[in-house]
Amino acid sequence: MSELLAKAGKKLVSYSVGQKIRAKVISKTHKALILDIGGKSEGIVTEKAFIEARDFIKTLEVGDEVTVSVLIPESRDGSVVLSLRQAMYGAAWEKLEKARDAKEGVAVYAKGVNPSGIAVDCEGVSGFIPTTQLGKEAAKNPQSLVNKYFKAVPLEVDRSVNKLVLSEKEVSDASDIKAAGEVISKIKEGDIYDGEVTTVANFGCFVKIKVGKNAFVEGLVHISELSWGRVEKVSDVVAKGDKVKIKVIGKKDGKLAFSVKRALKDxxxxxxxxxxxxxxxxxxxxxxxxxxxxxxxxxxxxxxxxxxxxxxxxxxxxxxxxxxxxxxxxxxxxxxxxxxxxxxxxxxxx
The missing domain is CATH 2.40.50.140 (Nucleic acid-binding proteins)
Incomplete structure (x- = not known):
């Protein structure tokens, strides 16, 4: 067997569960990621490991190199089953560190509330927003943020101890809350505005619109509202700073929902x-x-x-x-x- 592999130009390499290796992306499908791991066979990310890293996989292109860990050294078909968890988390932490240094908001998803604050998720990294870091409106009813996307600014980012602390008030209190509420009250569902993309995330993007002469507010465009066509990766469609036309499709608890595709003809x-x-x-x-x-x-x-x-x-x-x-x-x-x-x-x- 080793002679046959040598003739084929392949090394006879054995792997162990949990081993970290560098791999190069060979191809992508809607169910699996195939990688060259330099051994006797190809590596594959599939099933639960693929679902877990789906958003991260969308950012990968053929030829990219990533660090993977071995889940199954050799499956029935001879391939090595891999996990992208380390690479996925590494990319997320790097993004959070850059946002902290630049004091920029990142998109987060609220998972739950306790007396101390709100537990959130940011691209697979668990974080926390203390009650003291909630804005005036959010502090009145923290529960209203649960199961919603919004922006927060990273304050403490330490991947060595898996610590992520953010501030919602750094975003919401950056402008006068009362004035923002008055502006939002003037916006009606069905209205169409010219806007600018301010933040791009895996689930969609935030767009800033101008209301009146000098008032600006932001709303979320979910990935399903970006285009009438199929969108695999948000960054394939929009980038920070892009000018877009949006249609207002929702208003609730001071949050706005926009659609890019509905501003266009069906x-x-x-x-x-x-x-x-x-x-x-x-x-x-x-x-x-x-x-x-x-x-x-x-x-x-x-x-x-x-x-x-x-x-x-x-x-x-x-x-x-x-x-x-x-x-x-x-x-x-x-x-x-x-x-x-x-x-x-x-x-x-x-």
């Missing part, structure tokens, strides 16, 4: 006129599920080729361009059912 308005049953179309495979393949015809317009419509010998992969025909159009649910246009036509296929 592509389905034109799709009803453009696409007809039995029409031949070309698209790109964007997602593979247990029940079929999703094909994007244009940003915001996707159709499903059900698994029963795919011949057993046909292999479809993400990014592949395919020729299809439209079987059914559900305008109310905004769904298309597609079939494959095949070169050899089995019974029942067009």
């Amino acid at each position: 592509p389905w308005e034109e799709a009803v006129k453009k696409y007809k049953v039995d029409a031949k179309v070309k698209g790109k495979v964007v997602r593979i599920s247990d029940f079929g393949v999703f094909v994007e015809l244009e940003p915001g317009i996707e159709g499903l080729i059900h698994i029963t419509k795919i011949p057993p010998a046909t292999r479809l992969s993400e990014g592949l361009e395919v020729n299809c025909y439209i079987e059914e159009i559900d305008t109310k649910a905004k769904r298309l059912s597609l079939g494959l246009v095949l070169t050899s036509k089995p019974i029942g296929y067009k």
